[in-house]
Amino acid sequence: MTGKVAVPATAKRKRRKNIEQGISNVEAKVPNMVNTNDYLLRVAGLKTYFPVKKGLLQRTIGYVKAVDGISFGIQAGQTLGLVGESGCGKTTVARSIVRLVPATEGSVVFDQTDVLSADRVKLRELRRQISLIFQDPFGSLNPRMTVGNIIGESLKVQKKAAGSELIERVTALLSKVGLSPDHINRYPHEFSGGQRQRISVARALALEPKLVICDEPVSALDVSIQSQILNLLKDLQDEFGLTFLFIAHDLAVVEFFCDIVAVMYMGKIVERAAKEELYRNPLHPYTRALMSSIPQVERDPSPSRRGRRTTLGGEVPSALNPPAGCAFHPRCPLAEGVCLKQMPVLEEKGDYEGHFVACWKCQKKLIIDNG
Numbered sequence: 626m627t628g629k630v631a632v633p634a635t636a637k638r639k640r641r642k643n644i645e646q647g648i649s650n651v652e653a654k655v656p657n658m659v660n661t662n663d664y665l666l667r668v669a670g671l672k673t674y675f676p677v678k679k680g681l682l683q684r685t686i687g688y689v690k691a692v693d694g695i696s697f698g699i700q701a702g703q704t705l706g707l708v709g710e711s712g713c714g715k716t717t718v719a720r721s722i723v724r725l726v727p728a729t730e731g732s733v734v735f736d737q738t739d740v741l742s743a744d745r746v747k748l749r750e751l752r753r754q755i756s757l758i759f760q761d762p763f764g765s766l767n768p769r770m771t772v773g774n775i776i777g778e779s780l781k782v783q784k785k786a787a788g789s790e791l792i793e794r795v796t797a798l799l800s801k802v803g804l805s806p807d808h809i810n811r812y813p814h815e816f817s818g819g820q821r822q823r824i825s826v827a828r829a830l831a832l833e834p835k836l837v838i839c840d841e842p843v844s845a846l847d848v849s850i851q852s853q854i855l856n857l858l859k860d861l862q863d864e865f866g867l868t869f870l871f872i873a874h875d876l877a878v879v880e881f882f883c884d885i886v887a888v889m890y891m892g893k894i895v896e897r898a899a900k901e902e903l904y905r906n907p908l909h910p911y912t913r914a915l916m917s918s919i920p921q922v923e924r925d926p927s928p929s930r931r932g933r934r935t936t937l938g939g940e941v942p943s944a945l946n947p948p949a950g951c952a953f954h955p956r957c958p959l960a961e962g963v964c965l966k967q968m969p970v971l972e973e974k975g976d977y978e979g980h981f982v983a984c985w986k987c988q989k990k991l992i993i994d995n996g
């Protein structure tokens with residue numbers, strides 16, 4: 626991205642009006658609640674803790690707070706990118722949403738249905754509407770099943786198609802993802818990494834889901850193949866009006882694909898904003914450090930990014946024993962007194978409505994911009 630993006634006059638007016646009337650956005654008041662109704666997926670205060678056990682009696686000696694109170698919403702047809710370093714809890718968010726791991730606290734509402742309290746029948750229906758695409762196209766496809774059986778399995782299990790209709794639907798899916806109908810009787814090992822991920826995409830689309838959760842879908846692929854898969858996902862989104870939760874550790878991939886970006890650090894969202902705003906005006910020191918590692922930003926920095934290069938040093942602290950105060954403070958070049966004692970809350974800051982940041986110093990945006 627180059628050039629300065631102007632704050633739309635309507636956004637400014639809306640914000641001023643809100644402030645004048647004292648009716649700021651619900652999220653501005655309570656950032657951990659996302660409770661407007663126009664979201665296909667709403668996650669509020671989600672926590673997923675894993676107990677750590679020790680000794681013969683397997684006593685619980687602590688918890689890994691893999692997801693620690695995160696909230697976001699995704700409107701139908703939108704893509705929300707969840708980004709952060711390895712171990713920050715991205716996959717656990719995805720698994721908690723579809724109840725592959727039990728959430729400890731919070732709520733997940735999909736299309737007006739409370740996912741976390743859904744009974745078995747409802748959960749089965751929900752899993753028809755929410756598909757997952759995983760990082761590893763090698764491990765996620767059963768090597769003993771033909772491509773036709775892999776893609777058609779869910780249609781058979783859910784009794785959506787059988788016989789010649791099933792073959793027709795699988796063939797149509799293969800064409801949609803750019804594979805040949807002749808591939809139907811082949812096995813996964815006969816395909817390249819990119820082709821296998823196309824098979825995963827076809828499988829994910831078989832039941833015509835509303836939401837697709839992509840967990841690092843291109844991380845394991847060559848750079849040249851990554852863009853092909855991302856373009857395929859974008860085309861399918863346009864054609865079928867899909868909604869995506871897109872997980873990645875790479876901000877460059879997210880910039881291409883997402884409408885809204887949420888940056889995670891140690892189980893929490895530390896910054897969330899519309900994509901254009903986040904890339905134009907990253908506020909959290911962690912986001913800024915992640916941005917610094919995007920090659921094109923270093924090659925051609927826009928005026929608004931110049932002079933902001935931040936190096937991310939140090940290790941991610943242990944999730945079992947997180948630091949007091951702001952969890953990022955041991956690695957943060959701006960850390961000072963309050964950061965070591967009090968955890969910052971996610972609050973609306975920055976120029977645009979909907980730009981949330983959890984950082985004490987981001988109150989004073991100019992200090993960071995100039996310093």
Ligand SMILES: Nc1ncnc2c1ncn2[C@@H]1O[C@H](COP(=O)(O)OP(=O)(O)OP(=O)(O)O)[C@@H](O)[C@H]1O
Binds near residue numbers: 711
């Ligand atoms: N089933 C589990 N039992 C115990 N701890 C777990 C379990 N699953 C994940 N964790 C821990 O929770 C934390 C978050 O893991 P998670 O896999 O969600 O991170 P991630 O952001 O997806 O990382 P990556 O980018 O490497 O995939 C890590 O500390 C991990 O070790």
Ligand code: SF4
Binds near residue numbers: 953964
């Ligand atoms: S709260 Fe303090 S330690 Fe945390 S990111 Fe902001 S400046 Fe850094």
Ligand SMILES: [Mg+2]
Binds near residue numbers: 715840
């Ligand atoms: Mg993961």
